[in-house]
């Protein structure tokens with residue numbers, strides 16, 4: 219969407235909204251990230267791809283305060299946010315979903331939406347009820363959009379795997395952070411709904427919201443993102459517009475396997491355990 | 495609509511029963527049991543407001559009970575208060591409970607659930623040891639004796655009863671208010687997935703500490719009342735490890751994290767305990783019964799009476815509704831009120 223990026227420009231627009239600088243992280247002997255630097259321009263949709271175990275989820279965890287970086291920095295809008303706790307990172311404007319979906323199982327689907335919107339309520343009365351009429355309506359609209367509105371009164375634990383993914387997507391949208399980090403939003407979701415989700419992301423992006431998306435579904439990533447960054451063994455090996463990244467020999471070598479039409483099924487490195 | 499009307503009627507009836515009870519049952523042995531039952535209704539509700547909603551099981555609430563009792567005792571004796579004056583100390587006892595809960599919570603809530611339980615037990619024993627050893631303040635092993643009270647013999651128990659009733663009703667009301675508030679939602683989100691809640695901007699430490707402090711207040715107040723009514727407090731009765739076991743069992747039996755559950759649990763267990771204590775030889779038997787009851791509840795009714803019953807009623811209602819051929823219930827649920835059928839009675 220943003221035409222500011224020339225086909226050859228290696229970095230995002232002048233002042234990136236989110237930036238990591240040489241972030242490294244080891245788990246015991248496993249070097250999950252080694253000097254990973256990414257940039258997400260304000261108002262763009264950025265993609266982060268890479269083989270299983272290349273460190274994508276770990277990078278999300280470090281950005282959002284769920285894991286501590288061994289070294290390196292994270293900046294939001296020029297402000298250093300490295301290793302801040304999750305609630306601080308959220309209040310500064312970064313929201314996320316989890317690859318292994320995390321919802322609130324013993325609360326109703328609708329209460330899940332309310333808890334995601336709770337930070338917007340500036341009431342001094344702690345006993346005030348959650349959610350005004352407007353935010354309740356907005357919550358229902360989003361549930362309707364992802365197609366689970368009729369489960370609003372059911373406990374979230376009764377949802378199927380795919381429905382949980384949709385609930386988490388809906389509630390991170392209700393939380394309405396400045397930048398949304400999505401970890402495999404299309405995983406386990408039926409194809410027609412994937413298109414609907416892509417459409418919604420485009421719509422929100424047009425209204426100014428910034429996205430950073432990890433996804434193995436290449437059509438989804440290439441069709442949606444303004445800019446794609448490729449992680450391999452914890453380092454960024456390529457970054458640029460989708461077409462350019464697609465054709466990059468290093469990427470083909472590391473990730474896409476034998477040919478660019480081979481839509482990158484999992485290039486599993488064996489160590490690919492999912493970080494929560 | 496019908497359900498909420500029924501619920502309102504039930505609450506009103508229960509409240510009316512609570513008010514007229516000592517006028518109908520004038521036998522002091524009966525009203526005495528009723529006072530202890532109300533004390534535990536208050537304590538179990540308050541405990542549940544923190545532990546039930548947040549999922550952090552505290553085994554240290556006896557700290558508040560004992561502190562409230564000692565504070566009331568010391569102040570009464572020092573200031574030479576008598577008769578109904580002593581009841582005026584109870585809010586002060588609640589305040590002191592809240593004040594103690596702040597450092598207690600700040601220490602214990604630094605760690606997650608399992609470790610939290612252990613720390614609450616450790617802090618509990620520190621307080622018990624202090625009660626034994628700060629003899630000039632607490633009277634050591636011999637404890638603090640309450641002054642004789644000159645209430646009219648025929649209605650001697652009534653002032654204690656109504657004080658207990660007021661505290662119990664207030665504790666349940668606060669529990670209900672919290673359950674339906676944004677604060678309650680945050681607590682339940684913490685119970686479900688604390689780290690996830692943080693990622694949505696819930697300030698978990700503040701929320702947990704707030705609930706911990708609130709839950710300390712009624713417990714400290716009934717501690718003070720208990721001292722005045724029983725007439726004696728010593729370290730083993732003030733800081734009684736069985737206090738938390740009893741309160742937790744009540745909440746588990748009735749339904750952890752529900753409003754009505756701890757009330758129901760206290761109404762079942764405390765009269766039973768009073769009865770068994772009355773049978774002198776059965777005193778120790780009740781300890782064994784406690785253990786057995788805990789096992790049965792955990793194995794047979796892991797979610798407690800209220801949620802299990804509510805679910806059965808919900809299923810039964812759904813069946814009838816399907817008979818009517820309408821999806822009205824589902825549409826109702828989607829209309830934004832989000833009625834939580836599984837917890838409707840809670």
Ligand SMILES: Nc1ncnc2c1ncn2[C@@H]1O[C@H](COP(=O)(O)OP(=O)(O)OP(=O)(O)O)[C@@H](O)[C@H]1O
Nearest residue numbers: 245250270271272273274275276489490491492493
């Ligand atoms: N908590 C953890 N403890 C130990 N090792 C971990 C932990 N989290 C991640 N790792 C390791 O770090 C590496 C990177 O994992 P990460 O989950 O970030 O990969 P990913 O790119 O998200 O993979 P996928 O596409 O499969 O989700 C893997 O080798 C993984 O085993």
Ligand SMILES: [Mg+2]
Nearest residue numbers: 274275317492
């Ligand atoms: Mg991952």
